[in-house]
Amino acid sequence: MPLKAVLFDMDGVIVDTEPLHRKAYFSTFDDLEIEVSEELYTSFTGASTKKVCTTLIEKFQLRQSHEELALIKRKYFRHFFYNDEDFNLLPGVKSLIENYFDNNIKLVLASSASMVTIDMVFEKFDLEKYFIGKISGADLKESKPHPEIFLLASEIADESKENCMVIEDSTNGIIAAHSAAIFCTAYKSEHSVGQNYEKANLVISDFSEIEFQKVEKYF
Template identity: 80%
Template sequence: MPLKAVLFDMDGVIVDTEPLHRKAYFNMFDDLKIEVSEEIYTSFTGASTKKVCETLITEYQLEKNHEELALIKRRYFKEYFYNDADFQLLPGVKNLIQNYFENGIKLVLASSASMTTIDMVFDKFDLEKYFIAKISGADLKESKPHPEIFVLASELANERKENCMVIEDSTNGILAAHAAGIFCTAYKSEHSFGQNYEKATLVISDFSEVEFDKISTHF
């Protein structure tokens, strides 16, 4: 069965926004004059902005609602997003996207990020023209590791699951692809801490390893 579509995760695969979120949150903590330990901050990993803000309000008896806190955080995030020189596409991913595109592979983005953040990334790095569809997990009923996002992505590509491949970097994303019954390439990078790759079909550390000619032999 030939490869027809690649379903990309975004954070940790195309870009790494975690350093920007971290800077934005710690600026917000300074504004609120609260001390948030590394241990508490780490416990926020993977949580939505709303959930983090609600937790802060309870923990620190803050006299603001979660929308007000989220506005402060988002303002800082946007500033870093457009002005932080260190924020770039992950090494080799643009070449890989172009390589698939030139070989007629359909590309779908399937990310847990909000559509606002997805659109910001696509606009900043000029990715729109390569992808036939974008899905935000924020708009779905279920979150990774539930397979819903990848099942939907294969449907949007209008290809059978056997003709699709997922590229993921996180345990939850790999589990979601596995549960969907889709070939999953796990990208293990310097940004991947404590992730479990057991359920991945293939593990790579360089995107050149899955360029069209090389990955086609697996299908």
């Protein structure tokens, strides 16, 4: 069965927004005049902005609502998104996207990020023209490790699961792809610390390893 579609995760695969979220949160903490320990901040990993803000309100007896806190954090995030010189596409991913596109592979984005953030990334780095669809996990009933997002992505691609490949960097994303019975390539980088790649079909550390000509042998 030939490879017909690639389903991309975004954070940790196309871009790494974690440093931006960190800067935005710590700027917010400064505004609120609260001291958030490294341990507490680490516990927020993977949690929604609403959950983080609700936790802060309870822990520090803040008078603001979680909506107000989220507004402050988003303002900083947008600032760093457009002004941080270190923020860029991950090495090699643009070449990989172009390689698939040139070989008529359908590309679908399947990310847990909000559609607002997805659109910001696509606009900033001019990715829209390469992808036939985008899914935000924030709009779905279930989140990774549930397979819903990748099953939906394969439907958008209008290809059978056997003709699709997922590119993921997180344990939850890899489990989601495995549960969906879709071939999963795990991208292992310095950003993806402490992730479990057991359920991945292939583990790489450089995107050139999965250019169409090299990866089609698995299908």
